[in-house]
Amino acid sequence: MAAGLVISAPASGVGKTTLTLALARAWRNSGLRVQCFKSGPDYIDPAFHAAATGRASVNVDSWAMDRGTISHLVSRGIDADVVLAEGSMGLFDGVAARGVCGTGATADIAEMLDWPVLLVIDPSGQAQTAAAIAAGLRDYRPGVRLAGVVLNRVASPRHEALVRRALLDAGIAVFGALPRHAEISLPKRHLGLVQAEEQAEIGKLIDEAVRFVAEHVDLDAVLRSAATWSPQPAASGVNVTPPGQRIALARDAAFSFVYPHMLEAWRAAGAEISTFSPLADEAPDPVADVCWLPGGYPELQAGRIAANARFRSGLRAFAETRPVHGECGGYMVLGTALTDADGISHEMTGLLGLETSFAKRRMHLGYRLAELAAPMPGHQAGARLRGHEFHYSTIVAQPDTALAVVHDATGAVIAETGSRRGQATGTFFHLIAEDR
CATH class of the missing domain: 3.40.50.880 (Class I glutamine amidotransferase (GATase) domain)
Structure with missing residues (x-):
């Protein structure tokens, strides 16, 4: 049995990848076997996941893949202790027209797997409004459960206290708050993050992310919030024919x-x-x-x-x-x-x-x-x-x-x-x- 959790946010650029890498490496360092996935068609992030966990990560996509394919891919986590699915864009962001079994939204995967969602919230330029956003995401779609929130880029202890109080008043757990920390910012270019294989210092960046996140986030509480999960047998595998022998x-x-x-x-x-x-x-x-x-x-x-x-x-x-x-x-x-x-x-x-x-x-x-x-x-x-x-x-x-x-x-x-x-x-x- 593994613990399953989805890492998502209200939007892109909030810090999902950094938090995912830090959690994955921290739990691996503690002796747990960690398996990551990427929700959506991002072909860059899986290489970062592999660098953090030592295990290959793959994409799962509700617009392009059927449930059998998704189940087959996720079943690689059968021998893991913790399974993390990193989302794309915002939690409910997908396309207008439904594809094979969804719109491509991270919420599709969370509901399909029945894994709770850990939200990364960047409250820059706001305070109590961050709690309204989190509560809206919690209540927007039945079947999608919220585990709690990690705040990212808080400006000061006072700022953190305001946001924390509002979230707790809304009944939303806060697992930690990360101050701004430029040293763990992953470099980007026009199509997303600079690829993991191009970054000679990627190991050091992940280690620094682990140190920083562990200092400010209750990793044990996050782990306890994950759902107990056992993969179901997949009726089918990936529907792709090799282009040649x-x-x-x-x-x-x-x-x-x-x-x-x-x-x-x-x-x-x-x-x-x-x-x-x-x-x-x-x-x-x-x-x-x-x-x-x-x-x-x-x-x-x-x-x-x-x-x-x-x-x-x-x-x-x-x-x-x-x-x-x-x-x-x-x-x-x-x-x-x-x-x-x-x-x-x-x-x-x-x-x-x-x-x-x-x-x-x-x-x-x-x-x-x-x-x-x-x-x-x-x-x-x-x-x-x-x-x-x-x-x-x-x-x-x-x-x-x-x-x-x-x-x-x-x-x-x-x-x-x-x-x-x-x-x-x-x-x-x-x-x-x-x-x-």
């Missing part, structure tokens, strides 16, 4: 946005994955059946990618006889040109006619449902794929045949259709699951 996967700081559950599902189905680094001017494994370029930050490395002739020529040679697929940043690299933030155009691999620009940033964000008009690695024409798109690049040209008809979560058709030419295909969305 032998997969050459681009993997480095520019190509790292791939969901952990995808790689696990590929391996579980018998696929073999070999990684290569375009930034190190490496070409895909010549004995692979398919090459997959995930998203990441190619716009920050465009000049280096353009200069890496061995990678570019090796990928072109591979694509003459075998499929190559790119997601988001990987799709951009399969195109002819990528213009960086300084307005400099860099030649890419030219396997597709796509031209993109980062010079004029425009955010593209949201769930995507695509019906394939043609096959792509692992999926036949007509397949319905669920994924998520998040980037700031603008399409300058997308001249090739459309790969799919793509809708957003409201059902509206969008222009980011993906492309296909010869053996090459690409999409702006990151695949999460295929509709059963």
Whole structure:
């Protein structure tokens, strides 16, 4: 039996990840086995969870996944003592139209698993109003239970006392209050946190977070607030077909946005994955059946990618006889040109006619449902794929045949259709699951 708890907040940027990492590492340091999950389509936070717990973390998503898939993924916590699910955005934030079994909101996961919610509240610029917000979240949706609150970035002892009294008067437990502490602020860039693998000091940051949180939060009381939980047998696993038997996967700081559950599902189905680094001017494994370029930050490395002739020529040679697929940043690299933030155009691999620009940033964000008009690695024409798109690049040209008809979560058709030419295909969305 494990103790299950959801970490959420009224909004993004309040400190959910820092608190999750601190709790996970503190309990691990005390000898407990801790398993983390990420609610929603964030592909960066699971790597931070793994750094804190020593165990792989995966995403669970109520818009893209059915209950069987979620149950299968969460069942990895069967041997853990504590299981933490970190939310995305605010507790009830999702899309307007329901997906497979929910809107993608963290509250869906909390209700589905029957785990109480630990709220992180930032009362900056307010006092008693913070209690009104917490009470509103507690009462908004039957079936979602509130364990209590951790305050973050309190300005002073007086400020803390005002907020604490209001929360206690509202019948809401306060497990601790964290003063402002810049030393444990995790660095960010335009798509979220700087990736864990890029931070040499990540271990020290987590250790400092543990020291700071343990000083101000009653960790034992938080643990007691968690629900006793035992995973139920899953009727089904992750509905993802490997793109090939032998997969050459681009993997480095520019190509790292791939969901952990995808790689696990590929391996579980018998696929073999070999990684290569375009930034190190490496070409895909010549004995692979398919090459997959995930998203990441190619716009920050465009000049280096353009200069890496061995990678570019090796990928072109591979694509003459075998499929190559790119997601988001990987799709951009399969195109002819990528213009960086300084307005400099860099030649890419030219396997597709796509031209993109980062010079004029425009955010593209949201769930995507695509019906394939043609096959792509692992999926036949007509397949319905669920994924998520998040980037700031603008399409300058997308001249090739459309790969799919793509809708957003409201059902509206969008222009980011993906492309296909010869053996090459690409999409702006990151695949999460295929509709059963």
